[in-house]
Amino acid sequence: MKKSIVVSISSTKFSALAFKEDFEKSIKKVADLGFDGAELAVRNPKDLKVNDVINIIKENNLEVPAIGTGQAYGEEGLSFSDPDEVIRKMAVKRIKDQIVFASHFNAQVIIGLIRGNIEEGVNRTEGEEWAINCLRKSTEFAKSYNVRLTLEPVNRYESNFINTLSEGIEFIKRVGATNLGLLADTFHMNIEEVSIYDSIIQAKNFITHVHFADSNRWAPGCGHIDFKKVIETLKKINYQGYVSAEILPLPDPNSCARLTIEHLNKIKF
Amino acid sequence: MKKSIVVSISSTKFSALAFKEDFEKSIKKVADLGFDGAELAVRNPKDLKVNDVINIIKENNLEVPAIGTGQAYGEEGLSFSDPDEVIRKMAVKRIKDQIVFASHFNAQVIIGLIRGNIEEGVNRTEGEEWAINCLRKSTEFAKSYNVRLTLEPVNRYESNFINTLSEGIEFIKRVGATNLGLLADTFHMNIEEVSIYDSIIQAKNFITHVHFADSNRWAPGCGHIDFKKVIETLKKINYQGYVSAEILPLPDPNSCARLTIEHLNKIKF
Numbered sequence: 450m451k452k453s454i455v456v457s458i459s460s461t462k463f464s465a466l467a468f469k470e471d472f473e474k475s476i477k478k479v480a481d482l483g484f485d486g487a488e489l490a491v492r493n494p495k496d497l498k499v500n501d502v503i504n505i506i507k508e509n510n511l512e513v514p515a516i517g518t519g520q521a522y523g524e525e526g527l528s529f530s531d532p533d534e535v536i537r538k539m540a541v542k543r544i545k546d547q548i549v550f551a552s553h554f555n556a557q558v559i560i561g562l563i564r565g566n567i568e569e570g571v572n573r574t575e576g577e578e579w580a581i582n583c584l585r586k587s588t589e590f591a592k593s594y595n596v597r598l599t600l601e602p603v604n605r606y607e608s609n610f611i612n613t614l615s616e617g618i619e620f621i622k623r624v625g626a627t628n629l630g631l632l633a634d635t636f637h638m639n640i641e642e643v644s645i646y647d648s649i650i651q652a653k654n655f656i657t658h659v660h661f662a663d664s665n666r667w668a669p670g671c672g673h674i675d676f677k678k679v680i681e682t683l684k685k686i687n688y689q690g691y692v693s694a695e696i697l698p699l700p701d702p703n704s705c706a707r708l709t710i711e712h713l714n715k716i717k718f
Numbered sequence: 719m720k721k722s723i724v725v726s727i728s729s730t731k732f733s734a735l736a737f738k739e740d741f742e743k744s745i746k747k748v749a750d751l752g753f754d755g756a757e758l759a760v761r762n763p764k765d766l767k768v769n770d771v772i773n774i775i776k777e778n779n780l781e782v783p784a785i786g787t788g789q790a791y792g793e794e795g796l797s798f799s800d801p802d803e804v805i806r807k808m809a810v811k812r813i814k815d816q817i818v819f820a821s822h823f824n825a826q827v828i829i830g831l832i833r834g835n836i837e838e839g840v841n842r843t844e845g846e847e848w849a850i851n852c853l854r855k856s857t858e859f860a861k862s863y864n865v866r867l868t869l870e871p872v873n874r875y876e877s878n879f880i881n882t883l884s885e886g887i888e889f890i891k892r893v894g895a896t897n898l899g900l901l902a903d904t905f906h907m908n909i910e911e912v913s914i915y916d917s918i919i920q921a922k923n924f925i926t927h928v929h930f931a932d933s934n935r936w937a938p939g940c941g942h943i944d945f946k947k948v949i950e951t952l953k954k955i956n957y958q959g960y961v962s963a964e965i966l967p968l969p970d971p972n973s974c975a976r977l978t979i980e981h982l983n984k985i986k987f
Binding site: 606607639640641642643644645664665671672673 | 875876908909910911912913914933934940941942
């Protein structure tokens with residue numbers, strides 16, 4: 450298992466030199482702290498100078514295990530389950546751009562919030578079918594780039610479908626694509642899973658990426674999740690991928706990264 | 719410690735005979751299962767035939783430890799922190815009506831969702847002051863009825879202020895009323911507290927009511943909260959009040975009540 454932490458690229462501003470420098474500093478800090486990788490949260494890769502990003506990652510000897518895509522939902526409302534077909538097409542287009550971007554790093558593309566919500570008045574089966582069709586188009590496109598997608602169950606307050614790992618597995622089976630895996634996020638699991646550990650065991654054939662955040666979404670060690678036991682469980686299922694800290698920038702961005710690595714370093718991986 | 723469970727009175731329909739019968743059945747079931755009390759969730763007590771409610775409770779030898787008031791926020795948008803003074807006044811008026819209703823049962827009045835949210839564009843201190851003023855008016859009124867209010871910290875997704883017990887205590891101190899206590903809800907605490915148990919210990923002088931729901935908001939025993947340890951902690955602080963199940967009606971209303979009492983009966987109170 451390797452360790453990473455999410456770094457957000459505020460893509461609209463990345464062309465500004467100050468922001469590039471800021472990103473460079475963040476990535477250097479991640480490397481200095483001893484992480485193996487940086488997961489990148491990107492709104493729109495088209496706004497990025499991709500070569501700059503590639504070079505900064507390379508210079509710091511980091512990997513990019515995954516690309517987070519939720520900003521396009523939060524800031525632009527793009528989603529796989531929007532009743533408007535045009536919005537769904539734009540969401541798929543955005544994910545295709547993310548797939549091309551991810552292919553430079555051998556990174557997975559996360560399908561989290563961008564799956565959207567089944568809106569009021571929408572038939573649930575129909576809304577799910579929209580999301581399934583978008584996922585089929587995206588995974589099909591991703592195959593030619595040899596990129597994997599990973600579906601993230603999120604808690605009930607962030608989406609009204611795919612909240613548990615088992616719901617995620619059910620959805621993955623319905624999509625029927627071999628390059629679609631499951632993302633297990635401990636913050637969401639603490640709310641949604643009957644047992645965090647049993648759920649990991651049951652999802653062993655599907656998990657391709659893991660997010661670590663404590664029960665209050667602070668760095669591991671700041672809440673009441675037993676990360677030692679989570680890691681032991683991941684070892685039991687022979688998970689070889691990344692555990693990636695997706696946490697609130699609290700008490701501040703530097704401290705939360707440091708607290709994460711300090712807590713994880715106490716645990717035998 | 720005594721045990722209760724929330725029963726919702728859909729007040730708009732209570733005047734209809736069918737609904738009264740439905741309420742009567744629910745209360746009888748609660749009594750038959752062995753609960754000591756029924757917490758009543760009421761939108762507007764003015765819509766109720768109060769004597770009918772009193773009689774039904776009495777006939778079943780139950781107590782009413784608390785009145786839930788959140789429906790007025792969810793369904794009517796009444797809140798203590800709304801920028802519109804008229805809305806805040808209507809919210810206080812509603813809570814006054816709840817206080818009169820509660821006085822028939824020696825019940826506490828819960829200030830949960832009705833405190834509202836600090837809306838975008840509102841200065842946080844000003845928004846909190848609005849809520850504090852509403853709470854002062856409500857507690858002052860409640861004194862003449864010998865009624866206590868209890869402030870419920872809820873998780874970040876349900877309100878953007880007073881999420882933890884310690885934030886609740888801070889707020890109670892700012893209000894400065896002797897008849898305002900704190901409500902500890904295990905579902906919210908699982909998300910917000912660094913340690914559920916330590917938080918209870920630290921809040922020992924403030925807790926006047928407790929909600930039990932498991933980590934997934936199902937009946938105790940259906941998630942991963944250790945209710946045995948929660949009860950041991952409540953005993954440590956010499957808590958003498960009610961633990962009241964505020965849970966989702968899943969897998970169905972009857973089963974969740976039965977599952978609650980079965981799980982609690984396994985634990986030494």
